[in-house]
Amino acid sequence: MTERTLVQAVNRGLFEAMQADPDVILLGEDIGVNGGVFRATEGLAQQFGEDRVLDTPLSETGIVGTAIGMALYGLKPVAEIQFLDFIYPAFDQIVSELAKFRYRSGGQYPCHVVIRTPYGGGIKGGLYHSQSSEAYFAHTPGLKVVVPSTPADAKGLLLSAIHDEDPVIFLEPKRIYRSVTGEVPDGDHRVPFGAARVVREGTDVSLFAYGAMVPPTTEAAEALAGDGISAEVLDLRTLVPLDEDAIVASVEKTGRAVVVHEAPRTCGFGAEVAALLAERAFYSLKAPIARVTGFDTPFPYALENVYLPDAPRIAHAARSTVRSG
Amino acid sequence: MTPEPAVVPLPETAGDAERLLGPGWVETCRAAYRWMVTGRTLDARMQALQRQGRVGFYGAATGQEAVSVAAGLACDPADWVYPGLREQLVALVRGHPLGTYVHHLFADAQDPAVGRNMPCHPTARDVRYVSMSSVIGTQITHAVGTAFALRRRGDRGVALAFFGDGATSANDFHAGLNFGAVYRLPVLFCCTNNQWAISLPVERQSASPTLAAKAAAYGLPGERVDGTDFLATYGALSRSLAALRSGEGPRLLEFVVYRMTAHSSSDDPKRYQPVGWAAAATAHDPVARLTDWMSSAGILSADLRTEVEQAAERTVREAVLGAEATAPPADGTLTEDVYAPSRSPASR
Numbered sequence: 001m002t003e004r005t006l007v008q009a010v011n012r013g014l015f016e017a018m019q020a021d022p023d024v025i026l027l028g029e030d031i032g033v034n035g036g037v038f039r040a041t042e043g044l045a046q047q048f049g050e051d052r053v054l055d056t057p058l059s060e061t062g063i064v065g066t067a068i069g070m071a072l073y074g075l076k077p078v079a080e081i082q083f084l085d086f087i088y089p090a091f092d093q094i095v096s097e098l099a100k101f102r103y104r105s106g107g108q109y110p111c112h113v114v115i116r117t118p119y120g121g122g123i124k125g126g127l128y129h130s131q132s133s134e135a136y137f138a139h140t141p142g143l144k145v146v147v148p149s150t151p152a153d154a155k156g157l158l159l160s161a162i163h164d165e166d167p168v169i170f171l172e173p174k175r176i177y178r179s180v181t182g183e184v185p186d187g188d189h190r191v192p193f194g195a196a197r198v199v200r201e202g203t204d205v206s207l208f209a210y211g212a213m214v215p216p217t218t219e220a221a222e223a224l225a226g227d228g229i230s231a232e233v234l235d236l237r238t239l240v241p242l243d244e245d246a247i248v249a250s251v252e253k254t255g256r257a258v259v260v261h262e263a264p265r266t267c268g269f270g271a272e273v274a275a276l277l278a279e280r281a282f283y284s285l286k287a288p289i290a291r292v293t294g295f296d297t298p299f300p301y302a303l304e305n306v307y308l309p310d311a312p313r314i315a316h317a318a319r320s321t322v323r324s325g
Numbered sequence: 326m327t328p329e330p331a332v333v334p335l336p337e338t339a340g341d342a343e344r345l346l347g348p349g350w351v352e353t354c355r356a357a358y359r360w361m362v363t364g365r366t367l368d369a370r371m372q373a374l375q376r377q378g379r380v381g382f383y384g385a386a387t388g389q390e391a392v393s394v395a396a397g398l399a400c401d402p403a404d405w406v407y408p409g410l411r412e413q414l415v416a417l418v419r420g421h422p423l424g425t426y427v428h429h430l431f432a433d434a435q436d437p438a439v440g441r442n443m444p445c446h447p448t449a450r451d452v453r454y455v456s457m458s459s460v461i462g463t464q465i466t467h468a469v470g471t472a473f474a475l476r477r478r479g480d481r482g483v484a485l486a487f488f489g490d491g492a493t494s495a496n497d498f499h500a501g502l503n504f505g506a507v508y509r510l511p512v513l514f515c516c517t518n519n520q521w522a523i524s525l526p527v528e529r530q531s532a533s534p535t536l537a538a539k540a541a542a543y544g545l546p547g548e549r550v551d552g553t554d555f556l557a558t559y560g561a562l563s564r565s566l567a568a569l570r571s572g573e574g575p576r577l578l579e580f581v582v583y584r585m586t587a588h589s590s591s592d593d594p595k596r597y598q599p600v601g602w603a604a605a606a607t608a609h610d611p612v613a614r615l616t617d618w619m620s621s622a623g624i625l626s627a628d629l630r631t632e633v634e635q636a637a638e639r640t641v642r643e644a645v646l647g648a649e650a651t652a653p654p655a656d657g658t659l660t661e662d663v664y665a666p667s668r669s670p671a672s673r
Contacts, residue, residue, distance in 0.1 A: 051477065054508075056504070057503055059503065059504070061466065061500050062469075062497075062500030062501070062503065065466025065467055065469070065497055065500060066470035066473065066504055068467050068470055069466065069467035069468060069471040069472070069473070069474070069484070070470040070474045071470070072455060072467065072470070072471060073405070073470070073471045073474035073475065073478075074474065075473075075474045077470070092460060092496075093463060093466070096460045096463060097460070097463050097467070100458065101456060102662050102664070102665070103662045104441050104446070104448070105450070105455075105662075106436070106437050106438035106439050106441065106448060106662060108437060108456070109448065109455060141663050142663055144664075165665035166664045166665055
């Protein structure tokens, strides 16, 4: 075990994966000598050489398209998109090509690319350094979507992603890159996909969150405990595959559900969780399902703290849920 | 005004042929002739079957056969091919069974991709012919990545990316040529300029003097080739592939051809093509040009012509019979191959 920040855990996971397997190649903008704008790849070009940590020209479609061609041949590329907000030039490559290669080739051309990208608000990044557009990718069959919230999970889920056989969109909560530290297991520590993490057990209401929303959700649960409300907090960890059984089991126990994400509300991932509960846990529900989300607006600069869900908003929604039934 | 000749003769002499094709030039010409006739026969049959409702869609390569056949003959088995819509002959020449390709056209249970794609989108891993999408130009950056992987592993192959004139306006043309040039990768960019992107003529697709000229902006050599001249096309391809194998950086070849049919079975060129364009294009028919030249060079007898034509008809007929006797894919295949077989979220 070593104490690391979340971004250090990502760096450590990349280091260990590259050390274990010469087929692991990194490519992205400013990831070489500069170590990435968030320093997630710091030291790797120096350690493994510029032929394994490729500073690319400024083209996201070029990064992802090139990574796809590497993967089709059998390399294990890990592409970095500098901010999720900049992924859209590569959206065609991701949804039309990466997600569909295995299917359209009848399994002859699996295409295992990991795309790492910092996502989310809270860093004064304005419209174009703050977005949380995980729903686009979760809506695309063929992709897996992973969102760690702790240093240990950042390394463990990243190593699982690199060893997976399918394309993985790996969303790193940049707001907590450095604000969260924790013990990270040394060596080949892998966290399986599709297994939600119980952050805190409770009996009155289930709070579902992922990524950078896990800390304020946990804080809300602590505040609720002060009011005598026992809140269970589940960190979903992977949106695809989704640990449906854990979500349903939690609500079967508590009878109430609050889903938290910073993405806009309409067609956000919370809608999927709410629909799942309506289908599979309807008769356990004692109150309407609540969503605490970003607004249906572009991401604002000056008012980002109004936009982003925080512990008081989450706790308020949970209290309303408990009061209503 | 002099009327267009029925066939534009090939300029090459027998000496040119040996220089362009090597000492086995006679056999190479005969193999090319056989494949070009097979492709032409397949196109005619499939367009008819499409009209009868027996095949869902078809995008003919009529007029472009010389490029695909030359590429199939000139490249090495280790090379990776990223095709566009009209390069299926590359796969067939490299050994992908025609019967398997026709199963794909019929989208039946024996299609290697179990009927998931529209016709003319085959996957042929057996000959390193990569599955294509219908999105224009995306395969160009894939070829770049594969070229990186080939070099990194120290393998002998190179990557070939095929695309049309329309693709030179697309994002990945720019990204692919730029990345390929920056990393000096063994990738050959092959633009088959058939002068039409559905309805848009090439002179409205680009204001560049030629499409090959675009290479200069990336620091690459670009060369324009008469893609209806099999000999010149084969020569340009084999020369370029040799340069790539010797470690020279990537290059762009523009093959000028004539789209002798509609864009696809869903298209009607009468809506946009000038009257007489298609008729004039027949003067540049690559099959007729090679046929005439081989006949005049004394390496294609009437008997051989008949034998090749009959063999092509027979092969295509048998493949169609085989496909029409095959069941459609099983319903259960719908949810397969979305993810790797283990832990598939799609199969829940």
